[in-house]
Amino acid sequence: MTSGNRGVILDRDATLIDVVRDEELGVISVAFHPKHIRLLPGVVDGLRALKSHGYKLAIATNQPGPAKGQHSLESVERTNSALLRRLEDEDCAVDVVETCLHHPDGGPGGDPKLVGPCDCRKPKPGMLTSATRRLGLEIADTWMVGDSMDDLRAARAAGVRAALVFPPNRCQLCPLREGPTEAPDVARARFDEIARAILEADGLA
Numbered sequence: 001m002t003s004g005n006r007g008v009i010l011d012r013d014a015t016l017i018d019v020v021r022d023e024e025l026g027v028i029s030v031a032f033h034p035k036h037i038r039l040l041p042g043v044v045d046g047l048r049a050l051k052s053h054g055y056k057l058a059i060a061t062n063q064p065g066p067a068k069g070q071h072s073l074e075s076v077e078r079t080n081s082a083l084l085r086r087l088e089d090e091d092c093a094v095d096v097v098e099t100c101l102h103h104p105d106g107g108p109g110g111d112p113k114l115v116g117p118c119d120c121r122k123p124k125p126g127m128l129t130s131a132t133r134r135l136g137l138e139i140a141d142t143w144m145v146g147d148s149m150d151d152l153r154a155a156r157a158a159g160v161r162a163a164l165v166f167p168p169n170r171c172q173l174c175p176l177r178e179g180p181t182e183a184p185d186v187a188r189a190r191f192d193e194i195a196r197a198i199l200e201a202d203g204l205a
Contacts, residue, residue: 007137008050008198009128009155010094011146012061015165015191016043017083030063032071034082039090040165042192047092049195053204056135058096059083060127062150066101069109073101096134098127122146123153128160143198145191152184161185161201163194 010016013030018038020029031037047057061080065071080097087094100122106115120126132142144155145163155162163186186197199205 005136005138006054006141006202007056007058007132007135007143009058009060009131009142009144009160011122011144011148011151012059012063012080012083014040014147015145015151016040016059029070030065031079032065032075034079037079037083037086039086040191042190042195044087044090044092046190046192046195047087048090049192049199051092053199056096056137057092057094058098058131058135059094060098060100060122060131060144060154062100062122064101064103064114064121067103067110067114068107069111070107073111076101096131098131100127123150123157125154125158128154128158132158132160141202143185145194145198149181152182155184156182163187163198165189165191165194 013019016039017031018040020031020036063076065076066073076099080099084094100118100120101114102118102121103115104117128144132139139159142160143163144151144160147165152162152164162184164184166187167189186194186201188194188197196205
C-alpha cells in the first residue's frame with residue numbers, strides 16, 4: 001500500500017505521445033491538433049500500473065509554440081484536452097496538467113505576452129512544484145518521467161526523482177543519441193518499463 005501521497009509527473013511529447021513527422025515538408029514537430037495524438041508503446045499499461053498502486057498523475061509540458069508563432073494557444077489547449085480525454089477513456093486519467101507557454105526569445109508572429117523569462121519552463125522547476133502542491137504530494141515520493149535533460153534537470157531542481165524514457169532508436173539529430181549527460185535514477189526504453197522500475201524502486205513490485 002502507498003501513503004496516498006505518491007505521484008508521477010509526466011512530460012508530454014516523446015514521453016506519452018509521439019512527435020509529428022511531416023514527410024512532405026521534412027518537419028518534425030510536437031502535436032498541435034487532436035488528430036496528431038499517438039500514444040507511445042507501453043504508455044497505457046504503464047499508467048494503469050502506476051494508478052493501480054495509488055500514484056497520482058500530473059503532466060508538466062513546455063509548449064512554446066504560441067510564443068514562437070508556430071501555432072495558437074487554442075491549439076495547445078485543444079490538444080491537451082483531447083489527450084486527457086483519451087487517457088481517461090483508457091482508464092488512466094491524469095489528475096493535473098501544468099503547461100508552460102513561454103519562450104525566452106519568441107519568434108515571428110508569436111504572442112509577445114508569452115515571450116521572456118519565466119519560472120515554469122523546464123528545466124526550471126515551477127510546473128513540478130506547482131503540481132506537487134496541487135496534488136499534495138510528498139517530494140520524496142514523487143517522480144518526473146521525461147525524455148530530455150530539461151526534464152531531468154527540472155526534477156533535480158524540484159527535489160523529485162528522475163526517470164528518462166530512452167529508446168535505443170533515437171534519430172541522428174537527437175542530442176541524447178549517445179546517452180544522457182547526467183544520470184537519471186531510472187532509464188528504460190519504454191514507458192511500461194519505466195513504470196515497473198518505479199514500482200520496484202518504491203518497493204511496490
